[in-house]
Amino acid sequence: MDAFYVAVELRRRPELRGRPVWVGGANRGVVLSASYEARAFGVEGGMSSTRARRLCPDAVAINPDYDAYEAASDGVFAIFSTITPHVERVSLDEAFLDLTGTRRLLGEPEEVGELIRALVADEQGIPCSVGIAPTKLIAKMSSNRAKPNGLFRVHPGEVIGFLHPQTVEKIWGVGPATTEKLHKLGLHTIADVAHTPKSTLQRAFGARAGGELWECAWGIDGRRVVATEPTDRSVGSQETFGKDTDDLDFVRAELLRTSVRVTSRMRLARVVGRTVTLTLRFADFRTVQKSLTLPYPTDATDEVYAAAVRLLRAFRLERPRLRRVGIRVEHVLDVDQVATQPALDEPERGWREAERAADAAIARFGPHAVSRATLTRRAGSV
Numbered sequence: 001m002d003a004f005y006v007a008v009e010l011r012r013r014p015e016l017r018g019r020p021v022w023v024g025g026a027n028r029g030v031v032l033s034a035s036y037e038a039r040a041f042g043v044e045g046g047m048s049s050t051r052a053r054r055l056c057p058d059a060v061a062i063n064p065d066y067d068a069y070e071a072a073s074d075g076v077f078a079i080f081s082t083i084t085p086h087v088e089r090v091s092l093d094e095a096f097l098d099l100t101g102t103r104r105l106l107g108e109p110e111e112v113g114e115l116i117r118a119l120v121a122d123e124q125g126i127p128c129s130v131g132i133a134p135t136k137l138i139a140k141m142s143s144n145r146a147k148p149n150g151l152f153r154v155h156p157g158e159v160i161g162f163l164h165p166q167t168v169e170k171i172w173g174v175g176p177a178t179t180e181k182l183h184k185l186g187l188h189t190i191a192d193v194a195h196t197p198k199s200t201l202q203r204a205f206g207a208r209a210g211g212e213l214w215e216c217a218w219g220i221d222g223r224r225v226v227a228t229e230p231t232d233r234s235v236g237s238q239e240t241f242g243k244d245t246d247d248l249d250f251v252r253a254e255l256l257r258t259s260v261r262v263t264s265r266m267r268l269a270r271v272v273g274r275t276v277t278l279t280l281r282f283a284d285f286r287t288v289q290k291s292l293t294l295p296y297p298t299d300a301t302d303e304v305y306a307a308a309v310r311l312l313r314a315f316r317l318e319r320p321r322l323r324r325v326g327i328r329v330e331h332v333l334d335v336d337q338v339a340t341q342p343a344l345d346e347p348e349r350g351w352r353e354a355e356r357a358a359d360a361a362i363a364r365f366g367p368h369a370v371s372r373a374t375l376t377r378r379a380g381s382v
Helices: 005-014 049-055 064-082 109-124 137-145 156-163 176-184 190-193 200-203 206-215 248-269 301-314 351-365
Strands: 022-026 029-036 060-062 087-091 094-097 130-132 151-153 233-247 273-283 286-297 322-330
Touching: 005 022, 005 029, 005 064, 022 049, 022 200, 022 206, 060 206, 064 094, 064 109, 064 233, 064 248, 064 322, 087 156, 094 137, 109 130, 109 273, 130 137, 137 151, 137 156, 151 206, 151 301, 156 190, 176 200, 176 286, 200 206, 206 301, 233 248, 248 322, 273 301, 286 301, 301 322
Parallel strands: 022 060, 130 151
Antiparallel strands: 022 029, 087 094, 233 322, 273 286, 273 322
């Protein structure tokens, strides 16, 4: 994600878009995340707020809201899980995905990358940059090249041409101290490092670090994406409101929006599930949840939504102040493992076919191609 904490804050404070902003202390503490406008003044994450204020006196400082960042992160990783089961979480806002095997269902890697970016932008309202490459090292450096809010791919035959013109500090893992030491050795570009004997680098940096530097300079990286396979698969999504609300009509509309997200992800991943869990977080950060098991596995939006509304009624809330809602379908199975028996009075073509047609349109034309009419919220629409 690009300037992740700032991006999450700008969703609820869009009037600050285009202005220098950082998340962190206003005049004391540290900068946790800075907008690109603030970075233009030299403000960086990890910098003291005092120094940041000297560099950019007119910047807006926002106190961090870790609950909102965690919710956005969970939403992003839920999207990743529908693309591939091989997801390695690096941090709250960064991951490696192994796209091996996704071509048949989702298309070429660039198409998958653009699909991810579109889903993250549509569902979470934040920008996402994607780097695609044969190895983790080059993928990471490609994502840096893609920022802000872009996609960049390095094909196997392009690795050396991509690497060698760049300066040494662009190598993933090379910090200021290593950069200074390389400069003292007269090494300023990655090509300089690559054409330095490995033994020379090992004498200067140690056997392990020197060897790794030389391998990085030639694009050598044998690390695989290491994913933790969940023992019980599930698909979910959650929505943190711009402000706390006690409007249950609004909450039900957001439950529908969340159900659409969950079930579209399920159809993308070709899974169905029986247990629907509704989670509510109140204004005081108290969290409660209830679950309902359906009579048969489903990936249908209306069935998941109906279960969520039924669970909402079961809480018997009286004018609650809600901050966040979440829906998760648990105990999911691959659709090919489940036999479904249609009802005798069920039409030959119904909502399932309509939803799959909508999924196809969204995959081709983007996340706004098809939407439920009740969720458009456009004045004058019918």
